[in-house]
Amino acid sequence: MLRQDSTKTGSVLVWTVLVITMLSLIAVETLRLVTVKYQNALQTSTWQEALLAAESGIDLAIVELRKSLYPRPNHAWDGWNNPPGNEVTGYELTTVPNAGLNGTPMTIETNVDAPTQLIDPTNSWQYYRIRTVGTIPITGPARTSDNPQDTKLRRLSLRWERFTNGILTPHLLTAPQVSRRVEAVVRPVSAFDQAIMSVGVVDLTNQNIVVDSYDSTDPTKSTNGLYDPAKRQENGDIATDGQLIEAGNAQIYGDVATNAGTVSGAANITGVERTDFYQEPIPVGAPSWSTWNSSPSLVTGTTTINADATKGSAASRYTLSSISLSGNKTLTVAGNPNGSQTYIEIYVTGDISVSGTGQIVVQPGVTATIYFAGNVDISGNGVLNSNNQPSDLMLYGIQPPTDTSEHVSIGGNSQITASVYAPGHDVTVNGGGTNGHVYGSVVGKTVTMTGVSNLHYDERLGATGMVNNYKIVSWFEDNR
Known part of the structure; x- marks a missing residue:
């Protein structure tokens, strides 16, 4: 009996050991699979966040470019190395703590330059090139996820970084990371x-109001530039940073856009209605x-x-207290007298008033820019x-002091270009x-x-006058 009981006990122990094993x-296999999946998810998330970091660098550069449009002092490029100019590099390295997954730091490297080949020959406007690198450390060991090809495709830098100081030369890393490189070109x-x-x-x-467009440079969209x-075109777009456009059933040949607002009286709008518009106008300084x-x-x-004949010369500039x-x-x-190209800039520190048969006449060949700090009242054919x-003929209103109300009024049968x-x-x-009629904007x-x-x-006019913003016209990721 004792021998039989011992045999049974031994069998139970063997089966117990086998089951436990x-x-x-x-x-162990479940833990391995879960760890691999976790590592894969971690690397994927970090890879996505690195792109967000790189794109944030583009946003940072555009913010500085917009600042540079404001009257001085505008504090544009403060803290940057070599603010951008022709063939000059602007550089900034920004580290945002706790921005990445698991509280890891996000590093944004932004490089802005203005190559001469990116100057628009038609109006001499400078396009800017923005190159950014977004880098986030990968938490965990420096090993691939369950698919090694995935690591190669995403260019995960587990032990080696592909670039050194912007040059495609690898160097050894002390910890795994993800770096994504983006290049964008922005236009004025x-x-x-x-x-x-x-x-x-x-x-x-008034329903008798008409807003439409033409193109003075295109003979299919204008006659002799007029x-x-x-040949009416449908790019007479209307936009507001506010929330209301009272269209009044006017004939609008173009789009209308508000900042999360509404458009009333929109029966005669040929284009689309949008609610996603926002573009803060740049104030004009004296x-x-x-x-x-x-x-x-x-x-x-x-x-x-x-x-x-020389644009920007002292001889082409006048300061008047009023007109x-x-x-x-x-x-x-x-x-x-021969109508050749000449230039003039006039700064009116007070008001401009033209009434009755009074008139401001800009002769042929003259490109005139008028800055005004006060009110403008023009009636009849005053200009x-x-x-x-x-x-x-461009008229720029100097930004008035806060809580000051100023106006521009064009009245009567006035026709102004x-x-x-x-x-x-x-x-x-x-x-x-x-x-x-108003011909212009x-x-x-x-x-x-x-x-x-x-x-x-x-x-x-979309390619002339004062620059008010910058817009991305090309974007690509450097996947080398």
């Missing part, structure tokens, strides 16, 4: 990128010229001032742009009779069009 093997965006743009409300209060209703023409100091009667013309009084901006090109950029002014186009704090008034946007 099998369970242990299953547990004109302040006159829309037919109408407003910081606040856009109000079109607006032709038979010119900081070192020299200029000191005479005349103001204009109240018939006056002639002369443009100059006030009525009756038959005229301010003539004179160019060369004559002899070139008939809105890019040859010009571009108005005044994001600190309330802009009103008040058409009277049957013949109120309007940017204001608010924009109101009433009566029989029409705005014909010249698409050429």
Whole structure:
């Protein structure tokens, strides 16, 4: 009996050991599989986060580029090495603690340059190249996940980094990491990128209002460079950083966009309605010229001032305290008798008022830029742009002090060929009779069009005037 009991006991022990061994093997294999899957998930997440880091570097560079557009002091490129200029590199290394998975640091390396081959020959605008590297450490051991090809495809740097100081030369790492490299090219965006743009409300209060477009550089979209209703285009876009566009059933040949807002009276809009628009207008600062023409100091009667063949020269710059013309009084901006290209910049520190038969005349060949710090009131045919090109007459409103209300008013049967950029002014186009037309573009704090008034946007303006923003035009990832 004792021998039989011992045999049974021994069998139980053997089976117990076998079961424990099998369970242990299953547990070990399960742990191995779970660890591999966890490592795979960890590497995948880190790989994705490294791309977010690289793209954040592009955002950082665009923020600095936008800062550089503001009046000085704008603190653009503070802390960067060699701010970008032609063939000059701007460089920044940013480390964001606890931004990665498991609290690992995120390193963003951003390099901005402005190669001469990225200058637009049509308007001399500089495009910028942004190169970024986003790097995040991989927590855990330096080993591949369950698929070694996956590691190669994602360029996970477990022991070796492929680049050294931006050159494709590998170097040994002390810890595994993921680095992703992105290159983007950004282009300038004109302040006159829309037919109408407003910081606040856009109000079109008459169904007889027409907003459309033409292209003075394209004979299929204009006639002799002038607006032709038979060649009307549908890029008369309207946008607001605010939340309301009162379309008033106006005839809008283009898109309308708000900042998460609404469009009312939209029955006659040919384009699309969007709610994802946001573009903060750059304020205009007062010119900081070192020299200029000191005479005349103001204009109240018939006056002639002369443009100059050299853009930006002292001879082409005037500072006036105000312009006030009525009756038959005229301010003539004179160019060369043969109509060759000349330039003029006028800074009006006060108001501009043109009424009755008073007039500002820009002669042929003159490209005029007028900065104004006060109010602007123009009625009748108060401004004559002899070139008939809105890019040859640009009016910029100096940003008024906070809580100060200033305006731009274009009224009556006025026909004006010009571009108005005044994001600190309330802009009103008040058409009277049957013949109120603006050929150009309007940017204001608010924009109101009433009566029989029409705005014909010249698409050429999208590549002229003041730069107001930067937009990505190309993007690719360096997978070497």
